Amino acid sequence: MTGDPTRHVVVMGVSGSGKTTIARGVAEATGLEFAEADAFHSAANIATMERGIPLTDEDRWPWLRSLAAWMDAKADDGISTIITCSALKRTYRDVLREGPPSVDFLHLDGPAEVIKGRMSKREGHFMPASLLQSQIDTLEALEPGESGMVLDLGQRPEELIERALAWLDIAPAESSVAP
Template sequence: MSADRTARHVVVMGVSGSGKTTVAHGIAEATGFEFAEADAFHSPENIARMERGTPLTDADRWPWLTALAEWMAARDEAGVSTIITCSALRRSYRDVLRTGPPSVAFVHLDGPADVIRDRLSVRSGHFMPSSLLQSQIDTLEPLDLDESGVVLDLRKSPEDLVDDAVAWLSGGDGADAVP
């Protein structure tokens, strides 16, 4: 892509265990967008807090979200489209992400808490303990009508979620979109 503002930036959002990484990888493969895992942008201190089961505060999150916005902005300047995974639980967090590139679209993976708990119970090798799921659910603010995004049912297969997201990004109606 050339640096003529044709780059696009997508955040796959949702609580821990919703399938963000799997779906984002699939979208990246289908679109050629550059992938980044937001967890890789966390400070060692934030990771240690989460490993101890301590929810992050907004003060903990601001530098992390700013780093993500800056990464997308730098990629935008280079004309490179991106896809990142980020919980993006609150509107204010999504607002920070939007301070980087000219526009950001959100793919929100949403579904029942019991399905997510089941997924977390079998997940290994991740610093985010399932004990923090309820704090994330309590924090989650759905996309507002003025936010560019789509909400997808995480009970669908990863392949169907990727197909729905790519269709939405292409202007199709593959899912229930938030205007």
Template structure:
């Protein structure tokens, strides 16, 4: 044994607000053991207040946030820890910043009909992102390009099905069940 650590994996579950990023990413983390982080928790108080007021962020407000996310993944990579991160990552340029962290980042794009996502946002409780910002997010969304590592999943599927599809689609290793179950 040479003492080398196994390679790390870094996955970003992306999409517009209400697509189910947190639910799916937490499910992937539970199934695989990847360390989970919620990108919303990296926003400044000023960014949160602005979004809560229904005002979209501009790119100048997003760059420091995206760099912090890339740094978090890079730090985990240096520790030999694989990660799963939620982040809207709506534009190619945003994903490019995220890719400046660890050596490789893979994406799971949760995509679906605006009506379904708008309905989910209308039923969501306790989140600062108002449904009124969905249209602005959909307007700037740039889908994954062929040279970007990742998969696209339809949000109409159940959360459990999305988790399994993401794990299988990316070839992520499942962790052994606790207690031999």
């Protein structure tokens, strides 16, 4: 492990809020290693959601622990990360914090109508729009003591990425700096 501390960022919010777009933008600007939390779901979890059934906490615990373990392994290797994860409840975020030394959260939040519109346009995703309300009902806002900020998903992605970068205060990656 290198002597420099690593940073670990979770872009959170309900499905369709734009987590992947913002996380990829921050990763490209900073060099943080990107991971899509959906790729860590078990086949059983994906099948459950495809059938329009919300996941239970019991379904989510192994998934959340695998994300925390991935971030922790990257921290051990001296690699900073950014992942997408709904992280809907404080208890879920607590599990994510069990991995690396510290985790910052960027919460993408906005009107359900905007999110529904986005979900209706995307193709090939296992999460149906019919589960959106269950996620909205489950969502717990960031609490005092949690390192994070709320971003209004009504803003353009470029603006959200700029705000996230300013709050995170991470130096740009060498490849993203103009010569």
